[in-house]
Amino acid sequence: MSHLLLLLPFFLIPLVAESNNSSYPNCPTRECGDATISYPFWKMDSDTTTQFCGYQGFGIKCSGNGRQNISEITLGGDSYYVQWINHECSSILLADSDVSSVVPGPNNCPRVHHGINLQTLPLNFSILNVNLSFHFNCTGFPSFATEIPCMERSEGKSCVHVMNSSTEETDWDEYSCTDEVVTPVIGEHINGFPNLSTDFGELLRRGFELEWWRVDDCDKCEESGGRCGHHNTTGFVCFCSDGTTSKGDCKGTFVSTVN
C-alpha cells in the first residue's frame, strides 16, 4: 500500500503541453537561405549577445554573399554550412565549409583539414553516416584504399577509403603519410557516387547528419512547456509561451490530465 502511494506522484507527472502553435515572443523562427532556424537553434545577431533562446552552441550565423544567404554553425572552432534542419527527427545536415563551396565552383578536389569535433554539445553522429578516412602525402597505400590523383601535384600520393572494423586494423606507419583526416558522409550517397577517386568531393559537399537531444539542465523547463535559453548576466533562463521568463520552469502553462 505504501509502495503504491510512493509511486502515485510519478503518474501525475506531465502530459506535456506541446504548445507548438504558441508564439514564444523570445524565440522567433528565422529564415536564412534554405534553412529555417528555430528552437533549439537560434539565429546569431547583435541582440543575441545579451540573451538567446535555444541551446548553447546551437547559434547559427546567417551571412549573405550578395546572391544568397548562408547558414553557418561553428563546432569545435570549425565552420559548417547548415543544409537542412529536421525537427521531426531532431537531425541536422551539415557540410564542412572548407570543402563545400555554397556556390558550385571549379574546385573538384577539395582538401579536408579536420575531423568533426562535437565537444560536449548534445550532438551525435547519425547512423546514416559512414566515415571516410583520408591519408595525405604518403609514399604508398594499402590496396583497399582508392588513390586521389588530383592531390598528387600538391601532396604526393593521397588516398581515401570507407572505414570499417577491418580497415581500422591497418598499420599505416610504412606509408609515411604526413596527414590523416576522418570525416563522415551519408552512406547512401555512395551508391550514387561510387568512384571515390573522383566523387569524394561531391560526397563531402553533400554532407553528414548529426542528431541532437535535450540538454540535461533543460528538462524541467521544456517539460513545463518552456524553452531554454541563456542570458549573459543571469545564465540559464526559461522562456515561456506567454512571453514571460523564469529561472526554472513555466509552471503556469503546466498541463495535467489529473486535477
Ligand SMILES: *[C@@H]1O[C@H](CO)[C@@H](O)[C@H](O)[C@H]1NC(C)=O
Ligand atoms: C502542433 O502542430 C501540428 C501541425 O501544425 C498540429 O497538427 C498539432 O495539432 C499541433 N499541436 C498542438 C498541441 O498545438
Ligand SMILES: *[C@@H]1O[C@H](CO)[C@@H](O)[C@H](O)[C@H]1NC(C)=O
Ligand atoms: C493553440 O492550440 C490550443 C490547443 O491546441 C488552442 O486552444 C489554441 O486556440 C491554439 N492557438 C492558436 C493561435 O492557434
Ligand SMILES: *[C@@H]1O[C@H](CO)[C@@H](O)[C@H](O)[C@H]1NC(C)=O
Ligand atoms: C551583457 O550584454 C550587454 C549588452 O550586449 C553588455 O552591455 C554587457 O556588458 C554584457 N554583460 C556581460 C557580463 O557580459
Ligand SMILES: *[C@@H]1O[C@H](CO)[C@@H](O)[C@H](O)[C@H]1NC(C)=O
Ligand atoms: C538575406 O537575408 C536578408 C535579411 O534577412 C534579406 O533581407 C534578404 O532578402 C536575403 N537575401 C536572399 C537572397 O535571400
Ligand SMILES: *[C@@H]1O[C@H](CO)[C@@H](O)[C@H](O)[C@H]1NC(C)=O
Ligand atoms: C552516440 O552515437 C554512438 C554511435 O552511434 C552511440 O554508441 C552512443 O550511444 C550515442 N550517444 C548518445 C548519447 O546518444
Ligand SMILES: *[C@@H]1O[C@H](CO)[C@@H](O)[C@H](O)[C@H]1NC(C)=O
Ligand atoms: C566515425 O568516427 C567518429 C569519430 O571517430 C565516431 O564517433 C563514429 O562513431 C564513427 N562512425 C561510424 C559510422 O563508424
Ligand SMILES: *[C@@H]1O[C@H](CO)[C@@H](O)[C@H](O)[C@H]1NC(C)=O
Ligand atoms: C609531404 O611529405 C614530404 C616528405 O615526407 C614533406 O617534405 C612535405 O613537406 C610534405 N608536403 C606537405 C604538403 O605536407
Ligand SMILES: *[C@@H]1O[C@H](CO)[C@@H](O)[C@H](O)[C@H]1NC(C)=O
Ligand atoms: C571493409 O572495407 C574494405 C575496403 O573498402 C572492404 O574490402 C571490406 O570488404 C570491408 N569489410 C567489411 C567487413 O565490411
Ligand SMILES: *[C@@H]1O[C@H](CO)[C@@H](O)[C@H](O)[C@H]1NC(C)=O
Ligand atoms: C574511377 O575514376 C578514375 C578516374 O576517372 C578511373 O581511372 C577509374 O577507372 C574509375 N574507377 C572505377 C572503379 O570506375
